[in-house]
Amino acid sequence: MTASLSPIVSIAPEIVASARLTVETAGAGFTEVTREVARFIAEARAKDGVLLAFIRHTSASLVIQENADPDVRTDLATALDRLAPADAGWVHDVEGPDDMPAHVKTMLTGVGLHVPVIEGALALGTWQGIYVCEHRAKAHRREIVLQFIGSRR
Amino acid sequence: MTASLSPIVSIAPEIVASARLTVETAGAGFTEVTREVARFIAEARAKDGVLLAFIRHTSASLVIQENADPDVRTDLATALDRLAPADAGWVHDVEGPDDMPAHVKTMLTGVGLHVPVIEGALALGTWQGIYVCEHRAKAHRREIVLQFIGSRR
Amino acid sequence: MTASLSPIVSIAPEIVASARLTVETAGAGFTEVTREVARFIAEARAKDGVLLAFIRHTSASLVIQENADPDVRTDLATALDRLAPADAGWVHDVEGPDDMPAHVKTMLTGVGLHVPVIEGALALGTWQGIYVCEHRAKAHRREIVLQFIGSRR
Numbered sequence: 001m002t003a004s005l006s007p008i009v010s011i012a013p014e015i016v017a018s019a020r021l022t023v024e025t026a027g028a029g030f031t032e033v034t035r036e037v038a039r040f041i042a043e044a045r046a047k048d049g050v051l052l053a054f055i056r057h058t059s060a061s062l063v064i065q066e067n068a069d070p071d072v073r074t075d076l077a078t079a080l081d082r083l084a085p086a087d088a089g090w091v092h093d094v095e096g097p098d099d100m101p102a103h104v105k106t107m108l109t110g111v112g113l114h115v116p117v118i119e120g121a122l123a124l125g126t127w128q129g130i131y132v133c134e135h136r137a138k139a140h141r142r143e144i145v146l147q148f149i150g151s152r153r
Numbered sequence: 154m155t156a157s158l159s160p161i162v163s164i165a166p167e168i169v170a171s172a173r174l175t176v177e178t179a180g181a182g183f184t185e186v187t188r189e190v191a192r193f194i195a196e197a198r199a200k201d202g203v204l205l206a207f208i209r210h211t212s213a214s215l216v217i218q219e220n221a222d223p224d225v226r227t228d229l230a231t232a233l234d235r236l237a238p239a240d241a242g243w244v245h246d247v248e249g250p251d252d253m254p255a256h257v258k259t260m261l262t263g264v265g266l267h268v269p270v271i272e273g274a275l276a277l278g279t280w281q282g283i284y285v286c287e288h289r290a291k292a293h294r295r296e297i298v299l300q301f302i303g304s305r306r
Numbered sequence: 307m308t309a310s311l312s313p314i315v316s317i318a319p320e321i322v323a324s325a326r327l328t329v330e331t332a333g334a335g336f337t338e339v340t341r342e343v344a345r346f347i348a349e350a351r352a353k354d355g356v357l358l359a360f361i362r363h364t365s366a367s368l369v370i371q372e373n374a375d376p377d378v379r380t381d382l383a384t385a386l387d388r389l390a391p392a393d394a395g396w397v398h399d400v401e402g403p404d405d406m407p408a409h410v411k412t413m414l415t416g417v418g419l420h421v422p423v424i425e426g427a428l429a430l431g432t433w434q435g436i437y438v439c440e441h442r443a444k445a446h447r448r449e450i451v452l453q454f455i456g457s458r459r
Contacts, residue, residue: 006326056278071398092224125362209431245377
């Protein structure tokens with residue numbers, strides 16, 4: 001393996017900024033929130049540090065994925081449907097056939113993520129976007145806690 | 154999509170607090186540790202910031218999931234058994250038929266997580282609990298490193 | 307359940323250190339980067355805090371897994387191939403049959419992770435190593451952002 005490490009940039013942490021982002025999903029599928037997260041970073045006057053996001057639910061998750069071809073999100077949703085099918089004979093079915101698959105999909109994809117912030121911008125890769133994944137069939141209001149730890153512009 | 158961002162609250166980071174939580178699991182299944190993590194937050198006199206948890210193992214993981222109906226955890230375990238069955242013909246089988254499935258389940262669910270801390274409390278959703286997922290059949294002692302970055306009460 | 311919490315160690319956060327680690331993968335499989343991450347911790351003069359790693363791609367991921375028997379990584383890759391087979395009839399296939407499975411595997415295993423740093427060392431478990439998981443068939447150059455938040459030696 002060939003690996004190389006760039007020079008290290010060190011700054012003093014000055015703030016922990018926190019806000020709540022509320023997103024209305026349109027039912028099962030991916031809702032991009034990259035622009036909203038970037039707005040938080042701008043309004044918090046974040047410079048260098050880490051952005052953390054946490055979704056306060058057990059049937060919706062946060063994922064960083066391809067932001068170019070929408071077919072990718074269609075296929076990602078199909079993949080999750082295959083991994084957690086509605087007709088798998090779940091014990092917990094009182095909240096409808098889409099509820100237990102939604103919990104499994106949330107467990108597999110996760111409720112938290114972080115993105116480095118460098119020179120005031122999210123250090124996402126060219127093809128990366130931040131998405132709320134709604135795993136229930138119907139539209140839901142979802143709450144995300146955004147936080148930034150680092151230096152201030 | 155409709156999205157709204159709350160006002161931002163900014164504080165100065167004052168501490169990084171660290172402790173080790175040791176949990177004796179009862180064998181395969183979910184052990185809730187939300188109360189133990191809340192006790193760490195209280196004893197560290199954490200106010201606003203981020204709680205991080207990291208489990209130092211490759212056959213047990215950390216998951217945030219539904220804390221109401223125990224049937225949900227039963228179904229989550231069943232889902233993981235289907236995704237990583239014991240009889241899949243694993244190359245690595247010297248540590249028993251439950252070992253390699255345990256590694257796969259750990260890879261899929263993850264060894265680290267974070268939870269925002271607001272006004273001295275874990276900002277979990279109403280139905281969210283923090284769980285150690287034991288993926289080996291037998292009882293194990295598991296070590297978790299808890300950390301808090303933020304301001305102090 | 308039996309659980310015990312160690313005494314809490316609190317320090318003042320002094321730095322957020324950031325660097326970019328570039329890794330040339332050899333095609334599909336696991337590339338260990340534990341040594342490179344430890345080198346970053348040493349060069350940043352990190353003492354107590356948190357190491358965060360983020361990979362800027364949607365078809366490669368970061369995983370903490372067993373570092374002893376290489377058969378484990380073979381089986382982990384096989385498990386991922388079963389969960390996201392190349393011949394599943396993906397809609398998105400313009401970038402080759404290994405592209406969409408790579409996105410699914412990345413979603414399931416994640417692009418970010420954290421490891422506690424205690425007394426200047428990564429607090430990994432005995433059997434834990436940090437790996438870049440290449441999910442495309444061919445070799446790729448992958449960029450990882452390493453960050454440390456905490457106190458300085």
